[in-house]
Each structure stands twice: as C-alpha cells, then as structure tokens.
Amino acid sequence: MAPESGRGFAFAGDRRRRKPLREPSALRSAAAARSDRAREARVHILPREMLGQSTFGLSMWLLKWLPVHVVDRILLLIARTMLGDTAQLGLKRPTIGPLELKSLSGKTPVLDVGTFAKIKSGDIKVRPAIKQISGRQVEFMDTRLEEFDVIVLATGYKSNVPFWLKDRELFSEKDGLPRKAFPNGWKGENGLYSVGFTRRGLMGTSVDARRIAHDIEQQWKARGKHPDVHERGPSYALGG
Structure with missing residues (x-):
C-alpha cells in the first residue's frame, strides 16, 4: 500500500503542555507546508461495544432485519x-449515518477505545x-496561533x-480497486481472487471470502476430486 495525501487527521505534540493535539482537518498535500484548501473533517465516533456486544456484531445483526438508514x-x-x-x-x-457513509x-x-475520554478530560x-504552517508555528482557520514540537500527518x-x-x-x-463494482469484483482470471477491496470494511471482506470459498467448492465438486494444480494451476487471493 502506498501513502495517499489529501485526507485524514493531523496530530501534534503541544510544546508547552507536552500533550497530544488532534486536529480533524483534511490537508490538500502532506508534503506542502501550506494548505490552501484545508477543510473541517466530520467523523463518526462510535463506542467499541454497544449493549454488551461489539458494535460491528450488533450492526451486522440489525442489518439482517432492518434497512441501513434505520440501523444508522x-x-x-x-x-x-x-x-x-x-x-x-x-x-x-x-x-x-456511519454505515451509509x-x-x-x-x-x-x-x-472509540479510550481516545474520547482523553478528549473530554x-x-x-x-x-x-x-x-x-510556518516552522513550528501553526495558524488555524479561526486565526489562532500555536507552536508544536511535532506534527504528524495521517494521510x-x-x-x-x-x-x-x-x-x-x-x-x-486509476484507483487500485477492482474494475467491477461490489459485489462482483472478487474474481479474476486464472485462479486470481481479491478480498477486502470493497470499501465496506469487514462486512465487505466477509462477502468476498464467502463467494471465493463457494467458487472453489463448486470447482472441486465439478471435478469430483481435489483440483489438480498441474491442470488448473493454483488459486491466489489478494487481500485489501
């Protein structure tokens, strides 16, 4: 994977208080000292667990019965x-909502695994x-000026x-993703598969993995025996 500039969060260490700073903005370029189009980033923060189970598990269970906007x-x-x-x-x-987004x-x-509590405190x-940004001095969009020892761009x-x-x-x-849109981008030619390039997190990865497993099973059954790698060649799966 290669770094991509122009999105994410900036973190900095407060020179005076020696405490971390989280700056939720999208920077146009991680390499440039000036951001001409810095904008405020909006982000969904969810508890790691809800109602005694993982937020992901609860989301997947609710999606079995309800539409995405209701689950959100x-x-x-x-x-x-x-x-x-x-x-x-x-x-x-x-x-x-978070799932629709x-x-x-x-x-x-x-x-959240504890960061939000640190923000509140x-x-x-x-x-x-x-x-x-000029040297150690950072000017924010609200005209505030502050100095920091380190600025980390998570791009x-x-x-x-x-x-x-x-x-x-x-x-x-163009974008390094399967040419076919989800859920049809999991299979290529000559035993090549792709897993997790769906932009749908673990849910999309799960869909890819099940389709690939089913495809291999069907080929196995069609031959009536274990696939001969000398005839068919091995299968390869690329994970995103």
Missing part, C-alpha cells in the same frame, strides 16, 4: 447516549482546520496493486 439511527442514538454530543468537543458528525465512500467510523485537545493509503500485479483485467489502474 439506532447506532447514533446509542452512541449519543453513551458518549454525549461529540460536536460540543469539536468533533462534528457527517450528515449521513461507509457504503458510499469507504470511510470507516472510528471505534483535556489530555487531547481538538483544533479546527489548519490554515498554514491514509491508496492501493498500488496495479503497479506490481501483471494482470490488468481485475484491478483498475
């Missing part, structure tokens, strides 16, 4: 009850978008599979 409302209601209004601490939520853009909600401070990643995989049919050179 339930998750956000529980999250607000457990965490409170995150916007009051500078962490505004997107206008659409994941399906449309691939952006995964943040599962003041150990981690939230700042608005960065306007520009996200982009698939680079097309740069090293000789097959040109399964993956797109």
